[in-house]
Amino acid sequence: MNMLITLIAAVGISFASIDLHSGKGLAEVTVIETQDQSFNLTIKEAVGKVWVTILDEKGKLVDRTLVKADEAVRVPYNLSKLPAGNYTVNVASKVETVTFDITTKKPVEKKLLAYAKVLNDQTVRVKVVGIEKPGVKVVFFEERTHRKVAADFVKEPAGFARNYRLTKMNLDEVYMEVTDALGRKKVFHF
Numbered sequence: 140m141n142m143l144i145t146l147i148a149a150v151g152i153s154f155a156s157i158d159l160h161s162g163k164g165l166a167e168v169t170v171i172e173t174q175d176q177s178f179n180l181t182i183k184e185a186v187g188k189v190w191v192t193i194l195d196e197k198g199k200l201v202d203r204t205l206v207k208a209d210e211a212v213r214v215p216y217n218l219s220k221l222p223a224g225n226y227t228v229n230v231a232s233k234v235e236t237v238t239f240d241i242t243t244k245k246p247v248e249k250k251l252l253a254y255a256k257v258l259n260d261q262t263v264r265v266k267v268v269g270i271e272k273p274g275v276k277v278v279f280f281e282e283r284t285h286r287k288v289a290a291d292f293v294k295e296p297a298g299f300a301r302n303y304r305l306t307k308m309n310l311d312e313v314y315m316e317v318t319d320a321l322g323r324k325k326v327f328h329f
Contacts, residue, residue, distance in 0.1 A: 251323035274320035
């Protein structure tokens with residue numbers, strides 16, 4: 140009877156120590172994709188628990204997280220509160236460590252692409268391109284008093300071109316503000 144219990148215990152321990160994943164190394168199943176000041180860590184197969192350690196350029200610890208990868212997992216990391224630069228990401232299981240060098244950078248701030256062409260003393264052609272989110276305000280203000288004279292709201296999704304004609308004023312008496320849905324603004328003085 141003792142022999143049977145010993146045999147069952149030995150078989151149980153053997154099954155408990157079997158690796159759950161396909162036998163591929165951590166380097167083969169781990170991928171990092173970076174974008175601006177963030178990255179995604181993807182572990183394509185079950186590897187169990189891994190420690191993810193992020194170090195800055197000087198080797199100083201930035202973050203350390205335990206990830207349970209009992210199945211394929213994708214973990215996002217946001218580094219936007221840290222300075223742009225070079226970082227090292229270590230992914231370590233009990234058996235193996237994989238190291239990735241990543242570079243973060245500030246996202247490029249896109250400017251509003253708005254253009255104005257004077258057609259005559261009272262008419263201007265406004266062209267706006269590359270709109271990411273529909274909704275552009277075109278507002279005319281009197282140059283001396285900064286009083287709003289006219290306004291338009293355009294809901295075109297990608298861009299537009301329109302002629303604006305002032306009936307009681309000339310263009311040299313006003314200025315125009317063009318503001319997109321993201322708050323980017325461009326001012327035109329005529």
